[in-house]
Amino acid sequence: MLLRTFGGLSIQTDGPPPSGAATQRRRLALLAVVAASGERGISRDKLLALLWPDSDAERGRGALAQALYALRRDLGGESLFLGSSELRLNPDILPSDVGQFRDALSAGRLDTAAELYTGAFLDGFHLPEAAEFERWVEAERAHLRHRFADAAGQLAITAEQRGDFRSAAMWWRRLAAHDPLDAAVAGELIRTLAAAGDRAGALRHARVYEAMLREELELDLDPAIVALVERIRSAPPEPEPAAPTRSAVAPATAPSATQPAAPPVDLASVTTAEWRARRPSRPHWLDSASALIGIIAFSLAVLLVLLLLPPRGGDSDDSAPMIAVGQFRSFPAGGDPAGEVTVGPLSDMLATSL
Secondary structure (H helix, E strand, C coil): CEEECECCCEEECCCCCCCHHHHCHHHHHHHHHHHHHHHHCEEHHHHHHHHCCCCCHHHHHHHHHHHHHHHHHHHHHHHHEECCCEEEECCCCCCEHHHHHHHHHHCCCHHHHHHHCCCCECCCCCCCCCHHHHHHHHHHHHHHHHHHHHHHHHHHHHHHHCCCHHHHHHHHHHHHHHCCCCHHHHHHHHHHHHHCCCHHHHHHHHHHHHHHHHHHHCCCCCHHHHHHHHHHHHCCCCCCCCCCCCCCCCCCCCCCCCCCCCCCCCHHHCCHHHHHHHCCCCCHHHHHHHHHHHHHHHHHHHHHHHHHCCCCCCCCHHHCCCCCCCCCECCCCCCCCCCCCECCHHHHHHHHHC
């Protein structure tokens, strides 16, 4: 079981909902007051003044004794309340979120305490004809809200100090949810949202906050928040990261984990043979096409020379048509300029017979 006091007042159980004394408002209020008193406890006279203000002393003590008996019977036995003159709630029998909240703050576990605070203390809970109880609730509610605000604010500041603006904005947002009209909280939330890169979220919260101020309080934005919003709007957009460039001699794909990357190449110190081995290979069909083009061009040049030569006289066998057969080797286009064309016997024939 757990006595929940933040955001309302109820007893939470893992099984069926409680019945009997745990459903009566004044007896639930008794549990809340004792739980909020913590280790210091609360006197019976104080309980009488809060919960039975219109009863005389005898009738009030009788009503209190009857309420304590009913709660012990329905919830935890004789050990539910500790002490005699100063009553305390036994956390081993019926823990409460307000008790856990105080313990977490005392231990310095601010994040745990902030998570336990899920709403205002006894939010929406009232006792008719118990004005003193209502004043006590208001005072306790304000005190606990202040403790929560201190814890959440400290968590936000700590997150910002380590550069975690998203977490800082999250804690300021938690604070804004519980106190949406607080100008300081609204300003911190807008600032940290912008610092976290969420400029749209920062401007959106500024608009929502301005609308709430005008609707609830008929007020305009604080000048400091107006100036902050203007700075966010006028700030230049953050530059997008530049796309990585690929070196002209770098491979198209990254080296695999099993194949180490090749060291950078100093082109000034690379020989022709080494460069030919390092450079990307060309498709075989492109080399064949280049060779064929070279053969055709050379053949056309030879034919043109033969046509332009004057005819030789006589019936000598030297004037008979000849067919030359020889080797021809061409280097591909874009290849090594130091390469050469070899025509073999065809070169000798042209030099002597033409």
